[in-house]
Amino acid sequence: MTTSDIAQGDKNARPLSLSGHVGFDSLPHQLVNKSTCQGFCFNILCIGETGIGKSTLMDTLFNTNFENFESSHFEPKVKLRAQTYDLQESNVRLKLTIVNTVGFGDQMNKQESYQHVVDYIDTQFESYLQEELKIKRSLHNYHDSRIHACLYFIAPSGHSLKSLDLVTMKKLDSKVNIIPVIAKADTISKSELHKFKIKIMSELVSNGVQIYQFPTDDETVSKINTAMNGILPFAVVGSSEEVKIGNKMVKARQYPWGVVQVENENHCDFVKLREMLICVNMEDLREQTHTRHYELYRRCKLEEMGFTDTNPESKPVSLQETYEAKRHEFLGDLQRREEEMRQMFVQRVKEKETELKEAERELQGKFEQLKRLHSEEKSKLDEKRRSLEDEINTFSKKKAAAELLQGQSFNTNANLKKDKDRKNSGFM
Amino acid sequence: MTSNTRYKSRALRSEDGREEKEYVGFATLPNQVHRKSVKKGFDFTLMVAGESGLGKSTLVNSLFLTDLHKDRKLLNAEERISQTVEITKHTVDIEEKGVKLKLTIVDTPGFGDAVNNTECWRPITDYIDQQFEQYFRDESGLNRKNIQDNRVHCCLYFIPPFGHGLRPVDIEFMKALQDKVNVVPLISKSDCLTPNEIRKLKDRVREEIDTFGIKVYQFPDCDSDEDEDARQKDRELKESTPFAVIGSNMVVETRGQKVRGRLYPWGIVEVENQSHCDFVKLRTMLIRTHMHDLKDITCDCHYENYRAHCIHTMTSKMNTDNRVESPIPILPLSTPDVETAKLIKMKDEELRRMQEMLQKMQQQMQHEQDL
Numbered sequence: 001m002t003t004s005d006i007a008q009g010d011k012n013a014r015p016l017s018l019s020g021h022v023g024f025d026s027l028p029h030q031l032v033n034k035s036t037c038q039g040f041c042f043n044i045l046c047i048g049e050t051g052i053g054k055s056t057l058m059d060t061l062f063n064t065n066f067e068n069f070e071s072s073h074f075e076p077k078v079k080l081r082a083q084t085y086d087l088q089e090s091n092v093r094l095k096l097t098i099v100n101t102v103g104f105g106d107q108m109n110k111q112e113s114y115q116h117v118v119d120y121i122d123t124q125f126e127s128y129l130q131e132e133l134k135i136k137r138s139l140h141n142y143h144d145s146r147i148h149a150c151l152y153f154i155a156p157s158g159h160s161l162k163s164l165d166l167v168t169m170k171k172l173d174s175k176v177n178i179i180p181v182i183a184k185a186d187t188i189s190k191s192e193l194h195k196f197k198i199k200i201m202s203e204l205v206s207n208g209v210q211i212y213q214f215p216t217d218d219e220t221v222s223k224i225n226t227a228m229n230g231i232l233p234f235a236v237v238g239s240s241e242e243v244k245i246g247n248k249m250v251k252a253r254q255y256p257w258g259v260v261q262v263e264n265e266n267h268c269d270f271v272k273l274r275e276m277l278i279c280v281n282m283e284d285l286r287e288q289t290h291t292r293h294y295e296l297y298r299r300c301k302l303e304e305m306g307f308t309d310t311n312p313e314s315k316p317v318s319l320q321e322t323y324e325a326k327r328h329e330f331l332g333d334l335q336r337r338e339e340e341m342r343q344m345f346v347q348r349v350k351e352k353e354t355e356l357k358e359a360e361r362e363l364q365g366k367f368e369q370l371k372r373l374h375s376e377e378k379s380k381l382d383e384k385r386r387s388l389e390d391e392i393n394t395f396s397k398k399k400a401a402a403e404l405l406q407g408q409s410f411n412t413n414a415n416l417k418k419d420k421d422r423k424n425s426g427f428m
Numbered sequence: 429m430t431s432n433t434r435y436k437s438r439a440l441r442s443e444d445g446r447e448e449k450e451y452v453g454f455a456t457l458p459n460q461v462h463r464k465s466v467k468k469g470f471d472f473t474l475m476v477a478g479e480s481g482l483g484k485s486t487l488v489n490s491l492f493l494t495d496l497h498k499d500r501k502l503l504n505a506e507e508r509i510s511q512t513v514e515i516t517k518h519t520v521d522i523e524e525k526g527v528k529l530k531l532t533i534v535d536t537p538g539f540g541d542a543v544n545n546t547e548c549w550r551p552i553t554d555y556i557d558q559q560f561e562q563y564f565r566d567e568s569g570l571n572r573k574n575i576q577d578n579r580v581h582c583c584l585y586f587i588p589p590f591g592h593g594l595r596p597v598d599i600e601f602m603k604a605l606q607d608k609v610n611v612v613p614l615i616s617k618s619d620c621l622t623p624n625e626i627r628k629l630k631d632r633v634r635e636e637i638d639t640f641g642i643k644v645y646q647f648p649d650c651d652s653d654e655d656e657d658a659r660q661k662d663r664e665l666k667e668s669t670p671f672a673v674i675g676s677n678m679v680v681e682t683r684g685q686k687v688r689g690r691l692y693p694w695g696i697v698e699v700e701n702q703s704h705c706d707f708v709k710l711r712t713m714l715i716r717t718h719m720h721d722l723k724d725i726t727c728d729c730h731y732e733n734y735r736a737h738c739i740h741t742m743t744s745k746m747n748t749d750n751r752v753e754s755p756i757p758i759l760p761l762s763t764p765d766v767e768t769a770k771l772i773k774m775k776d777e778e779l780r781r782m783q784e785m786l787q788k789m790q791q792q793m794q795h796e797q798d799l
Binding site for chain 2: 053
């Protein structure tokens with residue numbers, strides 16, 4: 001709710017003055033006590049080329065050794081590596097998650113590099129959204145893994161941003177709070193640094209990239225925040241080694257020509273970064289992530305799924321009604337599809353049946369025809385056989401008769417008879 | 429020896445009274461070479477390659493103590509998203525003690541700057557090949573009096589010091605150029621590394637160059653008759669490759685002297701201080717001792733390779749096309765028959781293979797028909 005809403009609501013509530021001390025001024029303290037007992041949670045995403053000093057800067061910022069190993073330059077794709085640590089300072093517990101990119105900027109073709117980072121951030125938002133939409137949810141126990149701050153490490157070329165930096169930051173500025181830092185700043189002299197910062201900010205502005213602005217609406221911190229907004233991006237140097245200066249051991253880098261002290265404000269902006277990121281604005285970063293970036297994600301996601309805030313008659317629609325309506329629609333759809341499929345099935349079966357019947361009839365016809373032909377042939381053959389048999393019978397009869405005659409007229413004119421026989425047999 | 433001294437004949441000042449017939453006089457040859465070369469003048473083409481912002485122009489200015497890039501226009505990040513690599517040339521004439529040098533610096537703006545850098549070295553290799561081809565034509569022409577030698581003699585490749593070693597784009601670039609030009613890798617902007625880190629990075633880079641088999645320019649070994657001092661220097665030179673350099677356009681005052689350097693709140697980096705960086709070693713190697721060696725290797729090695737390759741492709745094309753199309757006069761090769769015979773054999777084999785395949789397919793079809 002904005003302050004104007006509260007003011008309008010207050011039209012019904014009239015301000016009263018108290019005549020004594022009631023005690024509700026301890027409410028902030030109660031809140032703080034509860035939060036301290038619960039512990040805080042903070043997630044940082046570090047994007048930068050391999051070897052630019054992300055892990056070293058984290059070690060320096062949080063004054064511990066996170067035991068990161070060197071990554072190689074030959075990763076085929078950009079990956080993200082997340083590690084969670086439990087830190088404690090006085091009685092405040094912090095659950096810190098540091099996500100580092102691995103292999104960013106090493107590939108020949110970097111057109112897909114930003115996609116992996118965007119996908120990771122969206123996944124964290126998605127899991128929070130799922131938890132929020134659950135029926136039985138436990139949000140206060142939920143380990144919030146959404147990214148609260150993104151430190152983008154710019155290589156100290158001294159001229160301007162790289163093309164990859166611009167493309168990536170454009171894609172990320174609506175999803176996460178971007179804080180650009182110039183890494184390895186001990187390679188840029190003071191005058192060059194001033195020009196470099198101006199160039200970077202002008203490039204970001206002219207391309208419409210919205211980086212995180214430290215909040216200036218709270219009077220206690222507005223002055224320092226406005227000043228810091230003008231020093232962005234911070235030029236930082238990280239170091240895990242200590243060098244003796246005077247009689248103290250300080251974090252520094254030792255060169256043959258001098259010693260760069262990390263915590264010397266003259267040398268680099270490390271102290272400013274630590275103050276802004278951790279001491280002053282950590283809670284604001286978390287709030288911005290939740291109220292701005294997460295809400296934007298949620299709205300886009302739900303609109304995609306078809307939810308609206310008001311139905312066509314401009315009446316507010318509750319989530320439940322929308323759910324019901326969607327479910328109905330979905331079920332109806334399902335039923336319709338089932339019907340369709342069934343109909344199609346029946347139709348197909350019918351078609352097949354008719355086809356088969358046709359085929360059967362045809363076959364039957366053919367069979368009958370063949371049978372007829374066969375019987376015709378058979379009868380013909382039978383006839384022929386009978387005629388042949390008749391012939392054989394006649395022939396054998398004639399033969400028998402001839403032999404008989406031959407036997408009878410054996411003693412008389414055998415030649416004559418023979419001739420006659422021959423003639424007779426020639427007749428047959 | 430300057431061009432003014434002349435070698436006095438030893439016979440006139442002979443101290444032990446040797447006879448004249450022992451003296452011929454060709455010991456003056458180095459003198460004559462020196463004189464002629466000074467008259468002719470020298471030329472040198474240097475290419476610098478690397479991502480923008482690594483200090484290439486500053487280093488070239490520091491090396492040759494001039495300002496070569498007066499009005500440079502640097503592109504913004506959004507203009508560089510899909511930038512292609514250009515080749516720009518600057519030529520200057522500089523003179524020192526009567527010796528004239530025509531120096532050409534070939535710059536490669538846009539290398540490695542786009543989001544998609546696949547094959548970004550192609551314009552560079554094409555340029556080098558073009559220069560070789562031009563020289564090849566000139567050399568084979570009829571009038572060879574004034575040949576302009578634009579071949580690239582050395583390529584300085586700038587490795588960013590912000591990583592842990594070589595990156596894929598570095599390796600691809602050096603491999604693409606190793607057979608065409610002398611590649612000298614340098615670690616740029618080394619004032620962001622402590623001496624320990626420099627050592628580790630150099631070891632890493634040398635190791636990766638070995639692993640990936642990249643042929644960078646190797647210093648020739650010292651002659652055996654050089655004295656120990658020179659040999660020591662030579663050894664040191666070889667052990668400190670790749671050189672970690674810093675460049676500067678500004679002159680600062682330190683310890684009462686004006687030197688080229690960079691001013692920081694925590695100290696002053698001197699470019700010519702050997703304990704700060706290897707700039708002096710690079711300058712010595714590039715200009716004072718090995719310039720001519722670089723030119724020789726370019727002429728004798730890279731150019732000859734290119735020439736042989738060119739002729740080979742041209743003659744094999746001629747033999748297959750049966751046309752004489754080459755723009756240069758080519759003497760018939762001593763073994764053209766071997767070439768044609770080989771080609772004929774190859775083509776025969778191909779034909780045979782195709783016939784076999786056809787047969788197999790026909791058989792299969794028959795088989796299926798029979799089934």
